[in-house]
Amino acid sequence: MKTDFLIVGQGLAGSLIAWHLIEAGKRVLVVDRDEPETSSKVSAGLVTPLAGSRFHLPEGLEDRLDYARGFYWRIEEEAKKEFFHHRRIARLFRSEDEASYWRERVASEDSRYERFHAPLRIDTPPFIAPFGGFEMRDGGWLDVAAFLEHTRTMLLERASYAIARFDAGDLEIRTGGVLWKNVEASVVIFCEGWRGAGNRFFDWVPLRPSPGDILDLEIPSLTNEQRVVNKGGWLLPLGQGRFRAGSTYLHGPVEVEPSPSGRDEVLAKISGITTLEVQMTGHRRAIRPTIRRSQVFIGRHPSLSRIAFFNGLGSKGVLNGPWHAKRLAAHLVGGEALPPECDLALQPF
Ligand SMILES: Cc1cc2nc3c(=O)[nH]c(=O)nc-3n(C[C@H](O)[C@H](O)[C@H](O)COP(=O)(O)OP(=O)(O)OC[C@H]3O[C@@H](n4cnc5c(N)ncnc54)[C@H](O)[C@@H]3O)c2cc1C
Structure with missing residues (x-):
């Protein structure tokens, strides 16, 4: 099979670059390992x-x-x-x-x-x-989960989506492109979120994964509030007294399971926002891909021009992601220069 761009990961980053490349008339194949809890799927957006x-x-x-x-x-x-x-x-x-x-x-x-x-x-x-x-x-x-689902449907309709765990060791770099299994592409773009920390091509990028907890709450007596209420912690109304609440921003070892201390930290933030009684109906945790605060890095590998990168969406992926996807697509398709501050190849890590 031949494609223009092989995209590894269908989180927010992979979805955004896929849309932009398709809009530019390019063929893509997106490969995702289909994990149940990822930063994008858990995110409050x-x-x-x-x-x-x-x-x-x-x-x-x-x-x-x-x-x-x-x-x-x-x-x-x-x-x-x-x-x-x-x-x-x-x-x-x-x-x-x-x-x-x-x-x-x-x-x-x-x-x-x-x-x-x-x-x-x-x-x-x-x-x-x-x-x-x-x-x-x-x-x-x-609604990041709904956006990802819509993107996946669009990709499936184009036969441009596969569930697989991509191992960078299986990638062959050839003159004029790359080969992965039976897929020939001109460029592979890694959009692996925090799991990019294990990618041998980018082991020099200082990815600092940051776990975060998020709760589902019911506050039956608060049905009329439409606004997000933020006081460091935040309450996001979903209607009919249902809310999402967050979040923690943890550093140190990557623990993927939600912890009682994470739950208590979010509940403490919410008790500083409202006096109303809250009922917790769900608790999830995922790992944010953070490099330098919420600074996004895009571009080609400094010495392997067939390998590209889109990562570091941190805690602001929804706001920052589309603009960076636009710039990366313009760079990969039209050769436009990247803004130096986000060009991966120019970073003195
Ligand atoms: C609790 C929490 C709350 C958040 N709240 C917000 C918020 O309110 N606003 C906001 O803008 N951002 C928020 N974020 C951050 C936001 O989720 C991220 O910025 C963004 O979703 C990261 O997207 P990504 O595609 O880079 O990574 P991911 O979402 O991690 O996606 C990477 C994808 O690649 C797949 N993958 C990885 N490696 C491979 C491989 N080798 N082979 C195949 N597939 C692979 C993964 O399974 C995954 O599907 C929050 C994050 C958390 C954890």
Whole structure:
């Protein structure tokens, strides 16, 4: 079998690059090991433009955000399904320090902030907001599992999907392309998430997998809230009193099983958001692929030009992923230069 691009992994990264290459008229084969719990499948899919306690607005965030929303809407229109849910985020301050930091940000005359905030309206109780807060605009959440499922269906319809565990040791690099089993491709793109840490071609990339826990909750008396409520921890309403809640951000050894301490940490965050009684109905854990904070790296291997990489989506894959997929596709198909800050081959790791 011949294809233009062999893509390893159908998480968010693999799905996004597959869409972009197909839109550019290229043939792809996506190979995925079909694990039940992956970072993409477990993810809450939140897009939080002003993240963290310093409300930092990274350079270029608006471009990446606008491109991501446009991309998801494009796929939705074609699928006649909704994947991206545009939601306001009620951002409650955790302390007076955080509140005064925010006031300084807004007073700094940085006009970039104007687009992202509105006054907060919140009932206290049931919410706990002694330091106030604001409403963040232009956020929302992607139903990542539904987006992945739709992508898989699209790939299956094109005979462009296979369930297999790809072993980099089985890859033969030839002049003009690569061979894996009976598949000839001009380039292989590794989109393996945290499992990329075991890939012999990229063992020099400092992947720092970061486990995260997420809970399913029921709060029967809170059926009217449409906004995501964020106070470090967050509550994502799914309707009819059902919520997702998160999350932990762990460092150190990769433990894939959900732990009681992870559950308790998330429940403690939620008890700081609302006085209402919550019932836990589910607990999942997955491993985020983090390289340097949430900085994404893309591009060709520095010495093996037939081997490419798309990884490091970290905790902001939904926001950052589409823009990086667009840049990687333009590089691989049209030879466009990559932005130096995310070109893997230029990193002095
Ligand atoms: C608890 C939690 C909450 C999160 N919340 C958010 C959020 O709110 N917003 C946000 O933007 N991000 C969030 N994230 C992060 C987000 O999930 C990631 O940024 C993104 O999904 C990573 O996608 P990926 O494709 O790089 O990796 P993955 O999702 O890990 O996908 C990699 C895929 O490749 C497959 N694979 C790996 N190696 C091989 C191989 N050798 N052969 C075949 N298949 C292989 C895997 O099985 C998997 O399907 C969260 C993550 C966690 C854990």
